[in-house]
Amino acid sequence: MSRFFGPLFGLLLSFVVLTHSNFAQAAACCGGTSAAPGLLTGDDTHQLTFSASSSSVIGDMPEQGWAVYRSSSTSEVTQSFRFEGAMLVSESWQIGLAVPLIRKEFTSLRGSDSATSLGDLSVTLAHETWPEFGYSAWIPRGFTFLSVNAPMAASIYETTRPGAVDAIGSGFWRVSAGALFLKSWNSWDVSLFGETHYSFTRNFQGYFGAERLWVSPGWGMSAVLGAGWSFASAPVRLGARFQPILNQGRNTWYDSETHTPSASQLVWNSGLDLSWLASPEWSAVAAYTDQTWLGPAKNTTLSRTFAFNLQRRWPR
C-alpha cells in the first residue's frame, strides 16, 4: 500500500476516476451517458467534486460496416462543467446530487454554431452494502446505489438549431441501479462497477406537426473494470479503465403509426488516469477517455475526452 495517507489511497482515487465515465457519452448526438454516480468511498462525511471536460467526436460507427472518421473540416466538441456533491445521512447511507453545465459547439465549412445549457440532473441514494470491517485478501468493499436522471436540456427530438447543436440532453427520465466494488493490495487497486438503467417512454409534441412522436429508449447497461498502481515515493496513482455501454434499440411511433425499433448501441470507453492525492482532504485527477480503442462498437458516435477533476473531502 502507498505509505501516503493510509490504505484508502488507491480506493479513493480509483473511484474518483470512475466518475469520468460520465463525460464520454454513448452516442454524443443523442445525449446518452453511462450512469456512474460520485459516491463517498472513503472515511468521509461529505465531498464536493468539480469536473471539467472536453469531448470531441472523432467519427461515427454505423449499424454495419467500418467506422467513418470525420474530416478536419468538421468539429463537434462538447465541454462539460460538472458540480457534484455527496454526503452521509447515516453510518452506511449516503445521498448525492450532480449538476452539469454543458456547451456544445459544431464547426463546419458552413461556419460555427454553439449552444450552452444546464445538463441533465442526477440524484443518487447509495448504501455501503459490503463494508470492510477487517482485513481480507480478497473480499472487496462494496456499495449499491439507485440514481434518477432528470432531463433538463433539449434532446435530439427537440432540436431547433442547424446541425442539432442544441441537442445536449438525453430527453428522458432514467432510473439506474448498480454496484461498485473496490479492493487494494499494497500499491495496486482494482475496481469493478456495474449498472443497469431504464429510460421511460416520452412523447414529443409537435415533432411531426400535431402528431406526437413517442419514443421508448428502454433498457441499457454498463460496467467498468479499473485498475491502478500507486507510486511508493509520491501520492500519485496511474490507472486504466474499460467500460462497455450497451443500450437497446429505441421504439418510436406516431400516434397513428408504428415504427420499426431502431438498432441497439454499443460503445467502449477506454481510459487512462493520473491522480494526485494532495492531502486527505484534496485530490485531483487528469483523465483521458477514448472510444476508438476497443470494439466492437455499433450504431454510435466515437469520441475522445480529456477531463480534469478536483475533489474536496471532509474526513470523519
Add this chain to the structure above:
Amino acid sequence: MNLRILALPLLWILTSACGVSPALHHHSADAAKKESSTQPPTSTECPFSFPKAGLCASWTWKVDPTLDAGASATLKFWNAKEGSPNGPYVAPSSAIRPFLWMPSMGHGSSPIQVTSQEIGIFLLEDIFFIMPGEWTLNIELKSGSQVLEQANLPISLSGAGSS
C-alpha cells in the same frame, strides 16, 4: 460475501472487448464521400408518390449532402396523371414538411428550412445529416396540424459497403 455476483459484469467486460477496434478499422470521411451514393433512388415517373393527393414529387440536391456542412435541395411537385418530372409543376393544396429520419438510431435531425420559389418548386436548406449511415428522406403533406400523407425514400451516407 458471495464473490460470484462479480462474475457476470466481469465476464461481460472481458468477452465483449474481443472485437474490431474502430481505431484499427475505419475509413476517412473523404473516402466515404466518394463511395456513397447520395442521390435518392428514383423511378423516372414518380419518386415520391402521394396517391391521395394525386401528386408526385422529386428531390434533387443543389448542395450534395456531406458530414461537413448542411445540404440543400430542390423539391418539385407535379400532377401524377397529367405532369412529369420535367413539369408542369403544381403547388400542393396542403402544406409540406420535409424531414430526415435515421431508422437505426431512432431519431431525426434539425428542422429543414423550406422556401417556396415558384409554383410547385421548393428550396430546402439546412439539411444536416449529423452522422453517417442509412437515413430516409421524408415528405409530409399536411392540412393544418393533420398529416394527410407521407412518402419517403432511403438515402445512404456512409463508407464502403453501402449505397
